[in-house]
Amino acid sequence: MRIEYINPFVEATFEVLSEILKEGNLRRGELFLKRSPTPNYGVSIIIGLTGPASGRVLLDMPPNTAKKLISAISGDEVKDLNDIGKSALGEIANMIVGNAITKLYKKGFTFALTPPTVITGNDYTIDTPQIETLVVPVIFGEDKLEINIALKEA
Amino acid sequence: MKAVILSNIFILANQIASNLKRKLDIESLVITNPLKREIKVSNLIPDDVSLVIFDLPSQEVKEILEDLKENKGARKIIVLGNDDSYKDIVEIVKMGVDKYIKKPFQDELLIRVVKELFSQQASAMEKVDKGGFITFARKVGEVWVVTILGCLEEGVINRLESMKIDTNKVVLSLNGVSVGCLNVSELDKVIQFFRDRQIDVRYIVVREKIRGLLLERGVGEELIFTNEVLAIKSFS
Numbered sequence: 001m002r003i004e005y006i007n008p009f010v011e012a013t014f015e016v017l018s019e020i021l022k023e024g025n026l027r028r029g030e031l032f033l034k035r036s037p038t039p040n041y042g043v044s045i046i047i048g049l050t051g052p053a054s055g056r057v058l059l060d061m062p063p064n065t066a067k068k069l070i071s072a073i074s075g076d077e078v079k080d081l082n083d084i085g086k087s088a089l090g091e092i093a094n095m096i097v098g099n100a101i102t103k104l105y106k107k108g109f110t111f112a113l114t115p116p117t118v119i120t121g122n123d124y125t126i127d128t129p130q131i132e133t134l135v136v137p138v139i140f141g142e143d144k145l146e147i148n149i150a151l152k153e154a
Numbered sequence: 155m156k157a158v159i160l161s162n163i164f165i166l167a168n169q170i171a172s173n174l175k176r177k178l179d180i181e182s183l184v185i186t187n188p189l190k191r192e193i194k195v196s197n198l199i200p201d202d203v204s205l206v207i208f209d210l211p212s213q214e215v216k217e218i219l220e221d222l223k224e225n226k227g228a229r230k231i232i233v234l235g236n237d238d239s240y241k242d243i244v245e246i247v248k249m250g251v252d253k254y255i256k257k258p259f260q261d262e263l264l265i266r267v268v269k270e271l272f273s274q275q276a277s278a279m280e281k282v283d284k285g286g287f288i289t290f291a292r293k294v295g296e297v298w299v300v301t302i303l304g305c306l307e308e309g310v311i312n313r314l315e316s317m318k319i320d321t322n323k324v325v326l327s328l329n330g331v332s333v334g335c336l337n338v339s340e341l342d343k344v345i346q347f348f349r350d351r352q353i354d355v356r357y358i359v360v361r362e363k364i365r366g367l368l369l370e371r372g373v374g375e376e377l378i379f380t381n382e383v384l385a386i387k388s389f390s
């Protein structure tokens with residue numbers, strides 16, 4: 001996986017989370033590789049990509065982190081992950097993807113993307129066969145989110 | 155939806171066409187036999203056609219798909235196959251076909267496949283435009299939901315025009331627009347695009363800067379929302 005494809009998504013996630021949470025103390029956890037599907041935290045946003053590389057980017061977080069993000073953009077405290085909450089998460093995903101594609105475009109990479117899809121639940125796994133997944137943990141206070149990037153060069 | 159059936163068996167094509175028209179919202183449906191005469195693919199399948207059904211021998215299917223591959227866009231392509239070999243089927247499917255249906259099949263199967271393909275359209279891939287943006291559009295009931303991601307640059311209006319929005323209710327998400335490459339004159343054009351067509355727009359905006367630009371341009375605060383569900387609900 002080329003770092004040029006990975007960095008825009010990582011940077012965009014940091015920028016957008018800093019913007020909506022209005023806090024600068026986000027930090028990156030230790031990167032690791034996933035070779036097989038593992039249980040997810042309960043709330044995932046998936047974006048499919050094709051172009052110079054194909055695969056998917058997945059933002060994975062526990063429900064409490066998702067609620068915190070939704071509260072931050074809606075201005076109200078969120079208790080349930082209902083349709084309104086999921087829709088708000090979709091908008092956060094739009095912000096991240098919009099920033100990322102701008103960064104990629106400025107580097108000369110043109111991708112095709114699927115609209116971000118929000119999935120919630122307790123018992124699901126998301127697998128991308130034959131593509132190693134690079135996981136970039138993002139930690140802010142007691143909350144965490146993982147950026148999973150699984151891209152294969154075309 | 156505009157559809158084209160490319161077939162060399164008129165009776166079967168006619169039967170499929172009447173079934174599709176009965177069960178689906180088809181605006182126009184043309185049956186053409188490309189084997190009868192030399193016709194360019196662009197004439198066979200105009201740009202505004204969203205569904206193409208092939209009912210032809212596999213060699214002809216492959217030739218037309220080869221010509222079509224650069225301009226497939228968001229079109230859905232279904233191939234009705236007969237006695238094609240496994241190799242032919244694999245080759246055809248790899249050429250951008252959305253669904254291969256082996257004959258004989260029940261009429262209901264084709265209807266179901268078409269419905270499934272168009273329900274998936276919301277998650278279809280969109281390529282970054284040369285202006286550095288991507289647009290997604292889908293219809294939720296009577297409301298068109300349009301999303302712009304990346305730069306707000308020249309070319310966005312062409313994209314909006316190509317969407318063929320057929321209602322006067324639109325939810326426009328601008329959250330994915332990068333503030334660093336937001337061309338304000340293009341934002342003006344977008345707002346004017348909808349005003350000229352008397353389309354009622356609800357904006358989804360979280361970013362303060364974009365919100366401020368909309369307010370400066372006379373967009374009422376009551377028309378700006380933080381998410382799609384609330385924006386759609388506001389029409390009722």
